[in-house]
Amino acid sequence: MKRTIPLLISAITGFVLIGTAFIPLFVDWGNIAMSWFNLLAAFAFILGGGNLLKMQLQKISAQQPGWGYAAVTLIAFFITLFVGLAKVGVHPNVKFPEFAWSGDYLQEDGVFWWLFEYIFTPLSATMFALLAFYISSAAFRAFRAKNTEATILLIIAVIILLGRTYASVWLTGWFPDEFIIGESGIKYSDFNLQNLSEIIMEDFTTPGMRAIKIGIALGVASTSLKVLLGVDRSYLGSDQEA
Amino acid sequence: MQYRIFKLALILLLLPLVSVSGLSVIRAAEPPAPPADFRAEDVPGDAGTAIDLFWTLSPDDQPDLKPRKVLRYVISRKEADNEESKFENIGEPTYRVNTFRDSNCEAGTPYLYQIEAVGQESLTSKPVVLNEPVIASLQWFNLQRSWFAVFVVLICGSVIVFIRLARSGKKLKVRKIAGLEAINDAVGRATEMGRSCLFVPGIQDINDIQTVAGITILAQVAETTADYRAQLEVPTSRSLVMTTARDTVEAAYLSAGRPDEYNEDDIYYITDEQFGYVASVTGKMVRDKPAACFYMGAFYAESLILAETGNSVGAIQVAGTAMPTQLPFFVAACDFTLIGEEFFAASAYLSGEPQQLGSLKGQDFGKLIGGLLLIAGCLIMTLSSIQSRGVAPDNQEPTYLQSASNYIIENILGKGGFK
Numbered sequence: 124m125k126r127t128i129p130l131l132i133s134a135i136t137g138f139v140l141i142g143t144a145f146i147p148l149f150v151d152w153g154n155i156a157m158s159w160f161n162l163l164a165a166f167a168f169i170l171g172g173g174n175l176l177k178m179q180l181q182k183i184s185a186q187q188p189g190w191g192y193a194a195v196t197l198i199a200f201f202i203t204l205f206v207g208l209a210k211v212g213v214h215p216n217v218k219f220p221e222f223a224w225s226g227d228y229l230q231e232d233g234v235f236w237w238l239f240e241y242i243f244t245p246l247s248a249t250m251f252a253l254l255a256f257y258i259s260s261a262a263f264r265a266f267r268a269k270n271t272e273a274t275i276l277l278i279i280a281v282i283i284l285l286g287r288t289y290a291s292v293w294l295t296g297w298f299p300d301e302f303i304i305g306e307s308g309i310k311y312s313d314f315n316l317q318n319l320s321e322i323i324m325e326d327f328t329t330p331g332m333r334a335i336k337i338g339i340a341l342g343v344a345s346t347s348l349k350v351l352l353g354v355d356r357s358y359l360g361s362d363q364e365a
Numbered sequence: 366m367q368y369r370i371f372k373l374a375l376i377l378l379l380l381p382l383v384s385v386s387g388l389s390v391i392r393a394a395e396p397p398a399p400p401a402d403f404r405a406e407d408v409p410g411d412a413g414t415a416i417d418l419f420w421t422l423s424p425d426d427q428p429d430l431k432p433r434k435v436l437r438y439v440i441s442r443k444e445a446d447n448e449e450s451k452f453e454n455i456g457e458p459t460y461r462v463n464t465f466r467d468s469n470c471e472a473g474t475p476y477l478y479q480i481e482a483v484g485q486e487s488l489t490s491k492p493v494v495l496n497e498p499v500i501a502s503l504q505w506f507n508l509q510r511s512w513f514a515v516f517v518v519l520i521c522g523s524v525i526v527f528i529r530l531a532r533s534g535k536k537l538k539v540r541k542i543a544g545l546e547a548i549n550d551a552v553g554r555a556t557e558m559g560r561s562c563l564f565v566p567g568i569q570d571i572n573d574i575q576t577v578a579g580i581t582i583l584a585q586v587a588e589t590t591a592d593y594r595a596q597l598e599v600p601t602s603r604s605l606v607m608t609t610a611r612d613t614v615e616a617a618y619l620s621a622g623r624p625d626e627y628n629e630d631d632i633y634y635i636t637d638e639q640f641g642y643v644a645s646v647t648g649k650m651v652r653d654k655p656a657a658c659f660y661m662g663a664f665y666a667e668s669l670i671l672a673e674t675g676n677s678v679g680a681i682q683v684a685g686t687a688m689p690t691q692l693p694f695f696v697a698a699c700d701f702t703l704i705g706e707e708f709f710a711a712s713a714y715l716s717g718e719p720q721q722l723g724s725l726k727g728q729d730f731g732k733l734i735g736g737l738l739l740i741a742g743c744l745i746m747t748l749s750s751i752q753s754r755g756v757a758p759d760n761q762e763p764t765y766l767q768s769a770s771n772y773i774i775e776n777i778l779g780k781g782g783f784k
Contacts, residue, residue, distance in 0.1 A: 145513075146505065148503070170604050171604030172634075175635070177630075250644055250670070251640060251666060258669060261698045264698075265697035336689060337735055338704075339687040341706060345709060347574055355713075
């Protein structure tokens with residue numbers, strides 16, 4: 124029973140959502156199903172918040188490694204929650220000036236907005252910026268010419284890297300715009316790095332990516348069917364109680 | 366005397382300016398010319414809730430005219446069979462726009478539409494009313510997608526047929542997937558080293574099929590960790606994923622016969638925020654140094670940050686995602702990567718259940734159909750382009766191949782459907 128009802132709900136909802144692609148009448152039902160999901164997700168957020176508090180408090184009380192970060196998380200959590208709920212620094216809405224809390228909590232110059240703009244956004248940007256260093260280290264490892272395949276990868280990577288920068292113009296931009304043999308249609312300039320990188324991207328990478336995408340689409344269809352038909356129920360947990 | 370001459374010259378100079386500006390004021394005060402060719406069409410393939418309107422721009426709606434003579438168009442609607450009904454404003458598209466979709470219709474009701482061009486000082490043109498009322502009709506099936514429906518039925522049908530074949534006992538051969546074979550080794554290594562296994566189910570919610578696929582793999586990984594008595598940690602970035610993962614892992618420990626080893630605190634929620642989640646997980650990796658990291662789900666820019674951090678702590682890493690843009694990062698930084706369809710096949714492969722393996726054969730049949738269609742399409746398009754070389758485009762009857770290629774473009778790939 125613990126698995127049958129969720130399975131029924133997911134099967135009905137899933138088939139209705141598939142139907143929205145073909146049966147216009149199902150579109151409204153599909154929208155209702157998605158609204159229900161959003162409602163559930165909103166309630167689950169309370170569950171998530173509760174779990175976050177529990178885990179951080181456990182870390183602090185047991186003084187686990189990194190418990191200081193847990194304390195910072197908790198302090199930030201409560202400050203943000205208070206500032207957002209109490210609408211600290213938010214001016215009343217012009218339509219209802221007599222109500223102090225009538226302004227939007229995301230209002231510019233409010234404390235919540237300030238926290239988002241001057242703490243949250245720079246911190247996120249900092250994490251994102253780390254990606255540049257990680258790309259360098261990953262590329263360094265991936266492009267080591269250990270064997271034939273890795274050497275081919277390295278050569279192609281160099282062509283693409285140079286072909287997408289001004290270096291390609293500087294290195295191979297002088298290739299003459301003349302036919303190699305008679306009127307064969309192939310020119311010297313066809314072999315400059317910029318053109319080579321475009322050929323690699325359009326004639327090799329794009330078909331490869333499309334093949335992967337076709338495989339993904341078939342995999343999505345197959346997995347969705349398995350879930351909707353109840354063939355794969357592992358995501359639903361067990362019928363028994365532990 | 367000099368002063369008089371100067372005054373006269375000044376008046377003569379200013380006179381044309383004054384007259385020109387006066388003229389422009391008079392011009393601006395004129396209402397704009399009305400738009401022409403006003404027509405309406407029922408939107409095809411919908412539930413009878415929308416009507417498309419088209420018109421030719423007013424002759425005064427010129428891009429280089431300053432100030433603009435047309436500022437916007439006002440579209441009004443009334444029910445044709447209701448005598449008390451009056452034209453009501455339903456939308457105001459701006460200048461240089463010649464289409465409008467009324468998405469608030471009732472199926473079966475005849476509507477009359479009216480359009481007016483609005484110029485400076487809110488002066489409106491003569492209204493243009495439709496000659497005949499238009500009715501939005503309900504279509505039970507979106508015929509524009511009929512070919513798509515055929516392919517969906519073919520592929521889904523083949524998946525179902527192969528599942529039934531597998532259930533009836535037919536043996537199916539599935540090739541080895543190295544990334545999935547490595548899961549047992551990775552968990553075994555973690556057990557030997559006395560370190561934990563980390564499973565990251567992506568950063569999307571449970572309504573994303575990649576997260577569902579990730580959770581089904583988690584069920585198998587959890588069963589292995591329960592068998593080996595290794596510790597498994599699952600940090601999630603969505604509350605619903607946390608609750609689903611908890612149920613899944615609990616069931617896996619139960620089926621492995623070790624329900625007492627299950628600890629729900631090992632599956633916890635961090636934050637919905639992408640980089641906040643990454644900061645927490647990578648911090649955890651650096652402090653705890655897990656021996657095996659699994660990344661299974663939907664990933665974006667955080668994929669490489671996670672995988673490179675895992676690499677730096679010496680973990681065996683297995684990744685699987687259907688995000689084509691993130692696959693190169695995982696390939697570069699992880700020991701094993703499940704590429705696209707392999708990721709979706711993982712659950713069936715790991716479970717070894719014949720009915721699940723049947724779905725993989727269904728997928729293969731889908732690939733066969735796709736491959737055949739690709740070859741047929743490429744051949745037809747190539748041959749028709751060769752045929753049309755050197756032939757003047759006008760006054761030519763399309764050949765059989767050209768008609769076929771047009772049909773593929775417009776009906777199969779486009780919105781023509783069965784026509």
